[in-house]
Amino acid sequence: MMNTKLLGALAAAALLSACASEDTSGAATGAGTTTAPVSSIRPGSQEDLVANVGDRVFFGFDSYNVSPDQRPVLERQAAWMSQHPEVQVTVEGHADERGTREYNLALGNRRANSARDVLVSQGVAGGRISTVSYGKDRPAALGSNEEAWAQNRRAVTVVR
């Protein structure tokens, strides 16, 4: 009886500390990204794109048009690519889980192409951009709710 209770208390303590350490590390990472000196990020790298430009745009349900509020991200990406003429990118198109796999592969491809078209319209040479679709098979957010789906309907620009 005694032993059981003791064990229970220990297990509970271990759980709590695991939670605490998870939270701390998460916070530390977040702070590090925003306050890190600019010099630690190599210009023209993926980190540079993520931290200073924005690597992704989001889409509405079953939609593949770049909406006016998302377009500035791609315009900034195009400007950034003109600053870094050596950079080549792959635009990865994705879908949320609320569709069938094969259709979502085609939908992800269409989203990647929509994003690519905006980059090209902003003066980026088409030869610097390739596209690939992962459909619903590589979600960024793992939940099964509206918030996660909104994060997963995306086109992500990745430096090759």
Place this chain on the structure above:
Amino acid sequence: MTNLLVSRRVALLGGAGLLAAPAIVRAQGAPAAPAGGQQVIDINRARTDPIPIALPDFAGSSPAAQQLGQNITRVITNNLKNSGLFRPVDRAAYIQSPDAAAATPRFQDWRVIGAQALVTGRAEPQGDRSRIEFRLWEVNSEQQLQGTAYTANAANWRQIAHVISDVIYERMLGEKGYFDTRIVYIAESGPRDRRTRRLAIMDQDGENNRFLTDGNAQALSPRFHPNARQIAFMSYANNQPRVFLFNLDSGRQEVLGNFQGMTLSPRFSPDGRSVVLSSTRGGDANIFVVDLASRRERQLTSGGGLDVSPCYSPDGTQIVFNSDRGGDQQLYVMDANGGGARRISFGNGRYATPVWSPRGDLIAFTRMSGGRFAIGVMRPDGSGERILSEGWQMESPSFAPNGRVLTFYRESQARDSRGSGYSSRLSMIDIAGFNERQVITPTDASDPNWSPLLSS
């Protein structure tokens, strides 16, 4: 691994040859004529009233033979029970011993425990081969409906059990079975944002599972060739999503062709000479057919939308596919040359993943409506829609070769932002919408595709 598969198959063909050879045993002069008239059970009746069948262990003259007999009987029993159309009689109720029944059934003993059919048999290992003999009896008329002996490579005992199951199914129900078949599918493992997806194959009862690819390149959408020895699938090899062919005899894979964009959702034509698929050019996705001999492609649709998931009618004259050309995902049927596309789905919601029944009478599909997914069937003209199963998420139905059962995959909803509680599992269901059950696989699974009968 693949070689094992090949030798099984080759040996299997030997077994099948013997099936057709005059190894048929006829006891009591009962004719082995096709089950006709009263012996054919109405499937719709069997559904609500499954056929009670007694399956005593096949007898054997040594411990090894008895073990083999037990193993075979277990596989047959499992097959028939899982079909939902048979009810194996409780073994504890048996009066006559299996050994005695194998010699001469005392029909009164089987009648009194409610068995309508009785299966007896004998198993004899003979070196590296096995001889399996079985008889199917109708208990009331005391008639032998079938008596057959098989000799095959000892390693193929499971396949013999499946062949016998198919014979019993056909004699009792008047239509072909589906037990001597395999299922190719995608084995999934790892967290959902970094999932490993491998091509895998197993017997329809979940046994003999093998992984065919190593998981370095994500694999999706596997489909059997009509000869069951080749698989078309989509692979992300070199991060270029394209349709590949996997040869089960050699274990080798090759890219189907060098298309400009992504190629996806392959499906063989019924004659096995070509592959119909979807190919992207820019943002559009259109249906193409690729001739396997010349590798020449022909474009069938140019609708300016997303056309995916094409599937031929069994006579090869028509193709059903999925398109958003009308605004959202619906099902369309066109002529095999690409002309005359007409929409066939008009119910509530979006429709996807159409697949034509091998019988030609139905098209199975995924329907998404009101936040729910469902698997259903409709006639090729779009009439007679019926939903068979519904849930959080399910898709990708594939017919058993007799058109009687569908396999598909079902996903469960993640409970939290880490994706806990998510799973993806294979199911089977009778096309009448009953007897849904999960197929046990070693890992999460998706995209099942059912082979034709292997030894037909």
